[in-house]
Amino acid sequence: MQSTLSKPDRPDGRDSRVRFFGEVLDFSRRVRGAVDAGQFLPEVARAICELFECESMVLYGVSGDYGSIVPRHHTGPGAAHDLAMPISDHSVAGYVALHRRPVCIRDVYDDTELASHAPPLRFSREADLRSGRRTRQMLVAPLIDAEGDTLLGVLQLSNNRSGRYFRSIAAEGIKEVCGALAIALRKRLKPAPGFRSKYDFLVADAVLTAAQLERAHHAAGAGGDVENVLVQHYHVKLPVLGAALARFYGVPYEPFRVERSRPAGVLKTLKREFVEHNRWLIIEQEQDLLVILATDPEAVTHSRMVRNLFPKARLALRVTTNLEFKLTVDRFFGGHADGAALEALLAGPQGQGDDGAEPGAVDDNELVRLVHKMILDAYRQGASDIHIEPGTGDDKTLIRFRKDGALEPYTEVPASYRSALLARIKIMCDLDTSEHRKPQDGKIRFGKYVPLDIELRVLTMPSAGGVEDVVMRLLSAGEPIPLEQLGVLPHNLARLKRLIANPHGLFFVCGPTGSGKTTTLHSVLRYLNTPETKIWTVEDPVEITQKGLRQVQVNRKIGLDFATVMRSFLRADPDIIMVGEMRDKETVSIVLEASLTGHLVFATLHTNSAAESIVRLLDMGMDPFNCADALLGVLAQRLARRLCTHCRRPYMASESEVDSLLAEYCAEIRPAPASEAERKARMAMARKTWFERYADEAGRFTLYEPVGCALCNRGYKGRVGLHELMIATGRIKHMLQERARVTELLTAALDDGMLTLKMDGIEKVLAGATDMKQVRMVCIS
Numbered sequence: 001m002q003s004t005l006s007k008p009d010r011p012d013g014r015d016s017r018v019r020f021f022g023e024v025l026d027f028s029r030r031v032r033g034a035v036d037a038g039q040f041l042p043e044v045a046r047a048i049c050e051l052f053e054c055e056s057m058v059l060y061g062v063s064g065d066y067g068s069i070v071p072r073h074h075t076g077p078g079a080a081h082d083l084a085m086p087i088s089d090h091s092v093a094g095y096v097a098l099h100r101r102p103v104c105i106r107d108v109y110d111d112t113e114l115a116s117h118a119p120p121l122r123f124s125r126e127a128d129l130r131s132g133r134r135t136r137q138m139l140v141a142p143l144i145d146a147e148g149d150t151l152l153g154v155l156q157l158s159n160n161r162s163g164r165y166f167r168s169i170a171a172e173g174i175k176e177v178c179g180a181l182a183i184a185l186r187k188r189l190k191p192a193p194g195f196r197s198k199y200d201f202l203v204a205d206a207v208l209t210a211a212q213l214e215r216a217h218h219a220a221g222a223g224g225d226v227e228n229v230l231v232q233h234y235h236v237k238l239p240v241l242g243a244a245l246a247r248f249y250g251v252p253y254e255p256f257r258v259e260r261s262r263p264a265g266v267l268k269t270l271k272r273e274f275v276e277h278n279r280w281l282i283i284e285q286e287q288d289l290l291v292i293l294a295t296d297p298e299a300v301t302h303s304r305m306v307r308n309l310f311p312k313a314r315l316a317l318r319v320t321t322n323l324e325f326k327l328t329v330d331r332f333f334g335g336h337a338d339g340a341a342l343e344a345l346l347a348g349p350q351g352q353g354d355d356g357a358e359p360g361a362v363d364d365n366e367l368v369r370l371v372h373k374m375i376l377d378a379y380r381q382g383a384s385d386i387h388i389e390p391g392t393g394d395d396k397t398l399i400r401f402r403k404d405g406a407l408e409p410y411t412e413v414p415a416s417y418r419s420a421l422l423a424r425i426k427i428m429c430d431l432d433t434s435e436h437r438k439p440q441d442g443k444i445r446f447g448k449y450v451p452l453d454i455e456l457r458v459l460t461m462p463s464a465g466g467v468e469d470v471v472m473r474l475l476s477a478g479e480p481i482p483l484e485q486l487g488v489l490p491h492n493l494a495r496l497k498r499l500i501a502n503p504h505g506l507f508f509v510c511g512p513t514g515s516g517k518t519t520t521l522h523s524v525l526r527y528l529n530t531p532e533t534k535i536w537t538v539e540d541p542v543e544i545t546q547k548g549l550r551q552v553q554v555n556r557k558i559g560l561d562f563a564t565v566m567r568s569f570l571r572a573d574p575d576i577i578m579v580g581e582m583r584d585k586e587t588v589s590i591v592l593e594a595s596l597t598g599h600l601v602f603a604t605l606h607t608n609s610a611a612e613s614i615v616r617l618l619d620m621g622m623d624p625f626n627c628a629d630a631l632l633g634v635l636a637q638r639l640a641r642r643l644c645t646h647c648r649r650p651y652m653a654s655e656s657e658v659d660s661l662l663a664e665y666c667a668e669i670r671p672a673p674a675s676e677a678e679r680k681a682r683m684a685m686a687r688k689t690w691f692e693r694y695a696d697e698a699g700r701f702t703l704y705e706p707v708g709c710a711l712c713n714r715g716y717k718g719r720v721g722l723h724e725l726m727i728a729t730g731r732i733k734h735m736l737q738e739r740a741r742v743t744e745l746l747t748a749a750l751d752d753g754m755l756t757l758k759m760d761g762i763e764k765v766l767a768g769a770t771d772m773k774q775v776r777m778v779c780i781s
Helices: 013-032 037-052 092-099 111-117 126-131 168-189 200-204 210-220 226-233 238-249 272-278 297-302 305-309 322-333 339-347 362-380 415-428 490-500 517-528 562-569 585-596 610-619 624-630 655-666 676-694 730-737 742-751 757-766 772-778
Strands: 054-062 068-075 103-105 138-145 150-160 280-286 289-294 314-319 385-389 397-403 406-413 440-445 454-463 467-476 505-510 535-539 549-553 576-579 600-605 631-643 649-652 702-705 716-727
Touching: 013 037, 013 168, 037 054, 037 068, 037 150, 037 168, 054 092, 068 092, 068 150, 092 103, 092 138, 092 150, 103 111, 103 168, 138 168, 150 168, 150 210, 200 210, 200 238, 210 226, 226 238, 226 322, 238 314, 238 322, 272 280, 272 322, 280 322, 289 297, 289 322, 297 314, 362 385, 362 397, 362 406, 362 415, 362 454, 362 467, 385 415, 397 415, 406 415, 415 440, 415 454, 415 467, 490 517, 490 631, 490 716, 505 517, 505 585, 505 610, 505 624, 517 535, 517 576, 517 600, 517 631, 535 562, 562 576, 562 585, 576 585, 585 600, 585 624, 600 610, 610 624, 610 631, 610 716, 610 730, 610 742, 624 631, 624 730, 631 730, 631 757, 631 772, 655 676, 655 757, 676 757, 716 742, 716 757, 716 772, 730 742, 757 772
Parallel strands: 289 314, 505 600, 505 631, 535 549, 535 576, 576 600
Antiparallel strands: 054 068, 054 150, 103 138, 138 150, 280 289, 385 397, 385 467, 397 406, 440 454, 454 467, 631 716, 649 702
């Protein structure tokens, strides 16, 4: 289709306008009359480029969650974009989708012009960098369904071939073209007479209206996941969807089952990539009978692939939903199910797992889903602990999550659920449901109920009013953090690496519960984990797993405690041993023996500071001389809340504020300065170091303060470690043999270059990781 789009220098401008609109109307009639929108899109795309004389075109559709637009078809060099764009003011196409009005941009690289439409509006130059082209002009318009006033997509044209910007006549023409495209796309989604949809039985059974099903198709767009829209936005339960699919395909519906075991040879015959691409999987294998699970059984029947792979087998087909198919694949091949699948699983009665509830007990089922959803939400939100705090009498039960070290309310549960909620949690971790007077410890393996690889350590505690509190710690299996990403200052990191390079000796990490001791030790072990090294760990529980480590979990019920495992380790030919906890004299003595007989031993202690750890070891019965020979060093640590990098507000620190930080920093150095001159000398030396590390070229310091945004919790997101590394130098070893006091050990360590927790924290304030309020909250005096 040739275009007669008006050029600015043509003398017959009026005639050109008439011809142009004539071609636009003719083009629109053809598009509206098209039978199959999917087939005509490539031809239409080329015709649109000719009609508007542009270099490239992108047709976007709306995602299933209505939150973004995704490219459905494109033409021209570099026109495609790999990622969905949010429906927001941060991109040109997103802006058009949000405000539902066309825009004409003369130069997308001109930030001033973009800001005239919306201040946040920007053009991503990544596609230009990939293609080597330069986008200049842009004409963008929305596709609106006139009947339902629904956004169907966005049409984006780039670069007028004449090199001039798109004229107003083109802006008028694109509205007519977008209207025709909207009608054609809506026609594609609307079932024609005789057309069969696999979700038609949802309408027949009055689960949805025909209009709702049509809107679901619109929301999913071309090639989108209609099922996900039905589950997320219309709250259709998975068993209901499965029943509709079973009636459509004429084969039984097979729900996801947590307890299902995979056939012995399925992983040898079928690889995960093959299964996910072809959408069928063998779930049962008995002699010559294969039970095949599929999202589209007709495709399996028509394909010869199954017969080619299993020519002599009898086939039994089962249909399932897309979400449950994904869960089954994750169960067979490993991996985590996505949030939508888990949410949908918990929403239906098949999501209860092995809970022992009666099928007809509606209240019990609601309680099961409440507990599962609570744990799932805590996991999604990155919470470390769940606190369940029952009220007395008719008061509600408060549930709070600990996120980034601070407790936040999650929900309140009616008093009538109090006893049942506690009983359900006790059943999940095999505790005595009749015991309400004593504390109990247990563990929940959540993978037993939903396909999520996490465990929870559970404590029940009797409290005033005859109620029991519950605290559950989430122990999500994860990869260790690389040592360089722990947030250790370069000064301490270099010293730490030198310490752990020793072939034998004893190294401690100390701090209160929840201060990240285990995370730090696993980062150290990852640094040391090589094929030539044998590493044993004993932990309670095993929170982080690593390939190459042999890890043992304590089980006191059968007598497998830390001391017992340590005695066995000495006969298991280890190079490195990690002990998760040292609380008794027997474990301490075995650890010391191991470090003195050629092994490198790492352990944790629940103490406040590095100097106190050494004194605590002696109090636990460790011989001072053996301890001095074995000790390599002690790392004390805390976790402070990290400033959100998206919203933190920078400001230039005043001279008085810097002096205040210096005074607080130097006050940590012991003993106190004998004179004012010595105090000023200390501050001058610290200031010089700070200037070298943190000041800008003008000698100014940039600090940050919390603001708060949608991505964080009142200005904070995540946590940063504060570290105090004491190295066992010759002087420290000598003082240890003489049972020196904590203050004497601290003074000696500071002289050797140690930074206290607060000093380390102040340096991280200067680096912009946190603020002084958080440092003071976690650092001892």
